Amino acid sequence: MNGSDKFILLNGHDSSIVLEAEIGERPSLLYWGPKLSEIDPATLKSMTLRQHAPGCADTEVEASLLNEMGASFAGPPGFTAHRHGKDWATLFSVREVDHATPNTVEIFCIDTVTKVSAQHSIEIDPETDVATFNTAITNDGEMDLTLDWCASAVLPVNSSATKMMGFTGRWADEFQIEDVEAFHGSYIRENRSGRTSHDCFPGLILRSPETNENGGCCFGYHLGWSGNSRIRADRLNDGRSFVQFGEYLYPGEIILAKGEAYETPRLYAARSDEGLSALSQKFHEHLRQKVMDSRIRGKSRPVHYNTWEAVYFDHDEEALFKLAETAASLGVERFVLDDGWFGDRRGPNAGLGDWTPSPDIYPEGLGPLINHVRSLGMEFGLWVEPEMVNPDSDLFRSHPDWIFRTDGREHEPSRNQFPLDLTRSDVRDYLFAQIDDLLSAYPINYLKWDMNRDVLLPGSCGRASAGRHVRAAYNLIDRLRARHPEVEIESCSSGGARADYGILQRTDRIWTSDTNDALDRHRIQRHASHFFPLEIMGAHVGPATCHITGRRLSMKLRVATAMFGHMGLELDLNRVPKSDLDTLKSGIELYKQHRDFLHSGLLHRLDTPSSVSASGVVAMDGSEAIFSWCNVTGHGETLPGRIVFTGLKPDELYRVRIIWPSKIKSVSEPSVIDALDLKGGGSPILGDMLMEIGIQVPLLHPETCLIWHLQA
Ligand code: DGJ
Secondary structure (H helix, E strand, C coil): CCCCCCEEEEECCCEEEEEECCECCCCEEEEEEECCCCCCHHHHHHHCCCCCCCCCCCCCCCCCCCCCHHHCCCCCCCEEEEECCECCCCCCEEEEEEEEECCEEEEEEEECCCCEEEEEEEEECCCCCCEEEEEEEEECCCCCEEEEEEEEEEEECCCCCCEEEEEEEECCEEEEEEEECCCCEEEEEEECCCCCCCCCCCEEEEECCCCECCEECEEEEEEECCCCEEEEEEECCCCCEEEEEEECCCCCCEEECCCCEEECCEEEEEEECECHHHHHHHHHHHHHHHHCCHHHCCCCCCCEEECHHHHCCCCCHHHHHHHHHHHHHHCCCEEEECCCCECCCCCCCECCCCCCECCCCCCCCCHHHHHHHHHCCCEEEEEECCCEECCECHHHHHCHHHECCECCECCCCCCCCEEECCCCHHHHHHHHHHHHHHHHHCCCCEEEECCCCCCCCCEECCEECHHHHHHHHHHHHHHHHHHCCCCEEEECECCECCCCCCHHHCCCEEECCCCCCHHHHHHHHHHHCCCCCHHHEEEEECCCECCCCCCECCHHHHHHHHHCCEEEECCCHHHCCHHHHHHHHHHHHHHHHHHHHHCCCEEEECCCCCCEEEEEEECCCCCEEEEEEEECCCCCCCCCCEECCCCCCCCCEEEEEEEECCCCCCCCCCCHHHHCCCCCCCEEEEHHHHHHCCEECCCCCCCEEEEEEEEC
């Protein structure tokens, strides 16, 4: 790179970031785009020089990493703080730069007027190309500094990325995508639920109008944080656009005494010129290799049996023994005992906080059930919800002061439970001891860590403490993990309300959604896959009639849907007809055969009409692929369209077969099934023909899902 020391170049796999950080000046991001053959930052800067425009300031104020108000920047600031109403016009200038490695930089900034300093940590991962940004603020002044907002970074938006994909949702229908057209003004999503939330997943994708799954330029952003958040994208009338992500702060939530520091959550960002699937692949690889703990990397994801929709709170040892036997006979490898096993927990109203097995249900503790499960060759997992307490519990009766309290205000009832004040070390120690005792007493391999309500009045010692709650929950999980490193943990929050890279730094999978409706799951899993790979998304085969939607769906469809995730079962197996059990068993076998591949390859979502949901996984070297094609509703035309594969090697010959369901019959014949012998030995077809022409899908009933296997 030419240019003086004030420019910093960070190179990723196929992207570069150029920052300007001149001592005494405001730091800024000059460029984030494709790796250029040669970058000359000085020329880059001249090329983007903006001149005076009539009606505006004599010299336009340049953007910086926080667009602070003290610089007279007219757009929304990325940092606001004050000392009793004073010292609000912050302006950070660079004091020192530490470009210790080719991919990382620390930029230390200071404001000598308001006496605040900011440290920006920026990194681009050379393998996955994902960039990360976070900022630490320190109060250098004598008086307390009240922080109202601090973005992890304010990032300029490429002018071609005019379309936005935002995430909204609700319980049992998480990860809904909202497409937003370009407009002048602000797109803001604030999550105040105290958890990652069902309705405000902290992710955003910006793309150019022509971008689709398979091509075009796009930018993805995700805040790795399990609490309140604010996402904003601002398009100024001067044509510049910015995004910023950070922790939403309650009034007075962060007040820094002299020398104290606050660190933002980490923002993960990636870009692609090859479409949305390629963008997701970067996030997936980054999560796999850099965010999640390496101890389960490469380990096969065992098939789960979860008791929730089979028995709910109606626990009975004998019935559970029987369920375990049937589950094992189907090939299940891990039996997870869900809610209802402890204290007086005979329903949602009592027991939370008392983490000892109910003596009336489990007179000898959990030992007999666990031993039985293990004797059947399965691991044992246990549900807990440590952060909550029911008023009807021994814990609450002995420590009514252990919940979050806000003077003169009452918690809104929600599942008759209150959030414990985890910012108190005695509360955390109690919870640590309770769970540590369980994990020490029993051979438990897995915890399902649930969190079933919003935390809306997180008052502790008179102060709002929503973020402190999240950090305390992280701390509790980290302590337990350090003590029991072999135990895997699932992050659940009434389904997918705690799914983010912050929690996944310390857990091993997410419970994607409470709905086991396979058709809804196609949409939810597809949308969640913009940031999460298949193996971390818990996906269960539920009952024939979905408990949440009332929709009746075939076993073949339910199996095919769960196969494109971390597969499990969650239904009363004693009520499943024999023919369905046989289908389930063969589906589990198929999953086991292909899971390691499905959980390590590159995900490709296909662009299809809305009546279809289709995606696939292609091996890193293109030698194998598995695609799922689900006819969600009927098609408008007389025949379904073609499945046009992506990600294959154009000159490779693939043997194409349909591997699920085991038997299919087209509505009318002859069909492509026979023409290409798709249910037999398959047909060899060149990669470029599969990607350019595709295969006519046979005429099938709605709610049918085909799984295609392509072997080079
Ligand atoms: C909510 C979870 O999402 C469910 O799977 C189940 O574990 C219940 N909580 C138990 O209360």
